[in-house]
Amino acid sequence: MKLTYEGIKEEGWEENKIKLPQYDIDAVKKRTADNPVWIHFGAGNIFRGFIAGLQDELLNKGLADKGIIAADTFDYEIIDKIYKPFDNLTLFVGLKSSGDTDSKVIASVTEALAADCGDEHSYKRLKEIFTKQSLQMISFTITEKGYSLRNIDGELLSVVKEDIANGPDMPRHAMSIITALLYERYKNQAMPAALVSMDNCSHNGAKLKESVLFIAEEWKKRGFVEEGYTDYLNDEEKISFPWSMIDKITPRPAKSIEDMLCDIGIKDMSPVTTSKKTFIAPFVNAEIPQYLVIEDKFPNGRPDLSNAGVYFTDQKTVNDTERMKVTTCLNPLHTALAVFGCLLGYESISAEMQDEDLKKLVENIGYKEGIPVVTDPGIISPMDFIKEVIDERLPNPFVPDMPQRIATDTSQKVPVRFGETIKAYIESPDLSVKDLVYIPLAIAGWLRYLMGIDDNGCAMQLSPDPMLDELTKRLEGIEFGKPETIKDKLKVILSNRSLFATDLCKAGIAGKIEDMFAEMIAAPHAVRNTLHKYVV
Numbered sequence: 024m025k026l027t028y029e030g031i032k033e034e035g036w037e038e039n040k041i042k043l044p045q046y047d048i049d050a051v052k053k054r055t056a057d058n059p060v061w062i063h064f065g066a067g068n069i070f071r072g073f074i075a076g077l078q079d080e081l082l083n084k085g086l087a088d089k090g091i092i093a094a095d096t097f098d099y100e101i102i103d104k105i106y107k108p109f110d111n112l113t114l115f116v117g118l119k120s121s122g123d124t125d126s127k128v129i130a131s132v133t134e135a136l137a138a139d140c141g142d143e144h145s146y147k148r149l150k151e152i153f154t155k156q157s158l159q160m161i162s163f164t165i166t167e168k169g170y171s172l173r174n175i176d177g178e179l180l181s182v183v184k185e186d187i188a189n190g191p192d193m194p195r196h197a198m199s200i201i202t203a204l205l206y207e208r209y210k211n212q213a214m215p216a217a218l219v220s221m222d223n224c225s226h227n228g229a230k231l232k233e234s235v236l237f238i239a240e241e242w243k244k245r246g247f248v249e250e251g252y253t254d255y256l257n258d259e260e261k262i263s264f265p266w267s268m269i270d271k272i273t274p275r276p277a278k279s280i281e282d283m284l285c286d287i288g289i290k291d292m293s294p295v296t297t298s299k300k301t302f303i304a305p306f307v308n309a310e311i312p313q314y315l316v317i318e319d320k321f322p323n324g325r326p327d328l329s330n331a332g333v334y335f336t337d338q339k340t341v342n343d344t345e346r347m348k349v350t351t352c353l354n355p356l357h358t359a360l361a362v363f364g365c366l367l368g369y370e371s372i373s374a375e376m377q378d379e380d381l382k383k384l385v386e387n388i389g390y391k392e393g394i395p396v397v398t399d400p401g402i403i404s405p406m407d408f409i410k411e412v413i414d415e416r417l418p419n420p421f422v423p424d425m426p427q428r429i430a431t432d433t434s435q436k437v438p439v440r441f442g443e444t445i446k447a448y449i450e451s452p453d454l455s456v457k458d459l460v461y462i463p464l465a466i467a468g469w470l471r472y473l474m475g476i477d478d479n480g481c482a483m484q485l486s487p488d489p490m491l492d493e494l495t496k497r498l499e500g501i502e503f504g505k506p507e508t509i510k511d512k513l514k515v516i517l518s519n520r521s522l523f524a525t526d527l528c529k530a531g532i533a534g535k536i537e538d539m540f541a542e543m544i545a546a547p548h549a550v551r552n553t554l555h556k557y558v559v
Contacts, residue, residue, distance in 0.1 A: 024289045026109045026305050031128055039287045041114070042127035046082045052133040055089040058157035061326060062149075064138060064197070065164035065222075066095040066102065071113040071129065072307035073271045074164065074221065077315070077331040079131040086330050090133040092152060094145075096165055096197035099137035100297035105305060106135035114289070114306040116280050118421040124283075125311060138200050140193050153204045154211040159323045161201070162219040163231065164269075167435040168489050169197045169222070170230045172237060175434070175490050175521055187238065190247035198234040205235065205262070206248055209255045215322035217263045221315070223349055225439045226342070228318065232256075232264035265318035266338055268345035270353060272416060274424035276304035300487065310422050312411065314403065316344045334402055343400035350443040351393030352409040356385040356417065357429050358440050359465040362472040364426025365483060366550045371425060376418040380551070383558040386413060387461040395454060396447035427486050433469060434490040434522060441466060442524025449530055457531050464557050466523075467539035470513065471550060476503050478550040506541035513537050 024035045028048060036043055061078065063070055070093065081087035093111070095101050111132040117125035136145040152158060163169070172183045179187075182196045191203035201218070208214055218235070220227035236256055242248045256262050276294045284292045284306060294304035315328075319335040329335055334344075348354065357372070363384070364375045375381045389409050397405045416422075441462050448456040473494050477483040480503060485491060497516055502508045517533040518526045527533045542553040 025291065026112050026114055026128070026289065028110045031112070035288055036128070040126065044079065044083065044128060044130040048130050051082060051088065051090050055092065055133040058089070059092055059152050059155055060089045060157055061160045061162065062092040062094060062152055062158065063162045063164070064094050064096055064201070065169070066093045066106065066135060067164065067301070068273045068303065068307045068309070069269070069271065070164050072115050072273050072309045073269070073313055074162070075113060075129050075131050076115060077328050077333060078326060079129045080331040081327060082131055084330065086327050090131040092134045092136065093132050094136045094138040094149065096138040096169065096200060098297050098299045098301045099139055099142070100299070101301060101303060102135045102137050104295050104297065105303050106132070108291070109305050111135050114284070116306055116308045117311045118308055118419065119311055120415060120419045120421065122421050138197070140195070140200070149204055150207045153208045156214055158216050159321060159325050160217050160219055162221055164221050165197055166222060166432060167224045168432055170220070170224070170234050171435070172196070172198060172234055175493050175519065177521060187241040187245070190242055190245065199238050202235050202238040202242070205256065206252060209252050213255050213261060215261045217265055217321040217323065217325065219265050219267055219317060221267050221269045223269065223354060225345060225349060225443060226266060228264040228266040259320065260322050263320040263322055265320045266341045266345065267318065268314065268316040268341055268348055270348050271309055271313035272422055272424055273307065273309040274422060275302050275428055276306060277308050277423035279423065280306060280308045308423065310416060310419060312416060314348070316341050316402065336402065340400050340402060343398045344403055346443065347397050347400055347403070347405045347408065349439050351397050352389060352405060353412050354436065355388055355393065355440040355444070355462070355465070356412065358433060358436055359384055359388055359468065360417070361426040361429035362433065362465070362469045363550070363554065365430055366468065366472055366478050368477060369426055371423060372429065373418050373420045373422060373424070375426065380554045380558050384461060384464070384554065385417070387558060388465060389413065392459055392461055393444055396444055396451065430472070430486040432488050434488050434494060437466070437469065437522055438524040445523065445527070445530060445532070446525050449525065459532060460557060463532050463536045464539055464554070467536045467543060468550070470498070470516065470536070470540050471543040473498055474501065474503065474544070478548055480547040501544065503544055504546055506545055509537065509541055513540060
């Protein structure tokens with residue numbers, strides 16, 4: 024069996040309990056090419072295993088007749104090595120806590136393109152798509168850093184400076200590319216569309232809009248775009264930027280799943296590692312639970328995703344749901360487990376949840392420090408959600424998620440995952456930020472992680488992070504086993520508002536973090552001892 028249009032016509036798929044598309048793939052492909060409705064930027068696993076699956080469900084139910092066009096702004100090899108050889112199909116393997124799997128072939132992606140102005144064919148096709156009246160939704164899963172135009176010091180990235188200077192003809196940064204493509208839409212009758220960020224960042228729609236508008240304004244100042252272009256972007260009846268909340272744990276491809284698929288006769292399931300270090304496979308393994316909440320603001324209509332389990336609601340409800348998940352009930356727990364898991368030598372999140380100290384840590388971050396500042400969004404109960412996370416989702420031994428994966432890009436996550444709760448305590452008349460213990464412990468753990476030395480005192484590889492070089496440089500001079508070498512070296516980090524969404528020195532908790540950090544570098548096994556001291 025092969026994961027291609029012809030291959031899924033062979034026998035063996037359904038006998039092995041792998042569901043196949045129940046619609047005419049060729050017909051869907053043609054309709055989508057002629058009149059695209061939805062294009063998505065960010066062709067990685069969360070898109071393939073969740074978002075594309077939503078449209079696949081609508082197609083199977085007969086509630087849609089078009090698919091999705093996928094584009095990637097960062098790693099073009101994904102398109103060449105994972106999409107094209109498999110006719111844009113994805114084999115999704117849902118991992119149940121019982122050990123059973125729920126598998127299906129997702130065929131809703133009808134076209135895959137590199138969002139690269141240097142690829143003449145792909146970029147010409149992207150321009151064509153953006154000038155189609157039928158286009159309703161432009162969505163994104165490009166991670167938090169994909170929207171960022173500045174470095175840790177607030178200075179524009181060099182690529183952004185170049186894009187601003189060069190204008191919309193040859194954009195390279197993801198936000199510049201989108202701004203340039205929207206300009207094509209503006210020049211073609213200023214047609215409406217919704218730009219929907221589906222990334223795990225607070226107020227994601229606002230972040231997307233801010234970045235697009237900044238570049239457009241800079242181009243306008245230099246005469247690269249017409250005066251009316253920024254008015255078009257600011258007119259919500261033309262271009263909207265709905266907020267959203269997304270949730271589905273989607274780990275790296277697991278060897279056990281690859282072996283299982285090979286054993287039942289599916290060929291060419293091995294993962295590839297691209298030159299940009301993306302580890303990706305023709306299959307996606309992920310947990311079963313999933314949530315997507317989107318602000319219902321679509322000036323040109325939208326796919327009927329409510330029939331695939333998506334919540335459409337108002338901005339306040341989206342914001343409350345997103346804050347519940349990203350700042351309290353899941354993401355901060357994930358980040359805390361990631362940094363301590365790396366330090367303590369764990370290779371899976373589920374194994375960490377069998378560690379009493381780590382389980383108590385995330386329970387305390389969530390239940391004790393997070394829940395008191397969460398607003399119930401009404402559509403999803405915070406207590407039910409966090410209970411599902413702690414009792415069922417994180418401990419699921421069949422979800423092969425690794426702390427090393429979750430530790431990627433932590434500098435981009437900390438402002439939201441911890442900073443927002445800290446700010447809520449500062450602003451609350453009934454709570455004191457100085458009473459926080461477990462969030463400061465997690466931040467101290469992250470700084471300890473950045474030393475690149477595990478709890479045994481051995482060198483440890485750090486996960487990729489756009490600010491890694493800058494942060495590790497600021498820790499230079501701090502020596503393992505010598506807490507006295509800390510001096511004032513942490514203050515420049517802890518006072519950085521870009522990192523923590525507030526100045527932790529002014530907030531009055533920097534000293535507590537410094538003390539915890541000092542305890543963790545004192546000797547081998549000091550991380551474990553410090554963790555145990557505070558969580559019991």
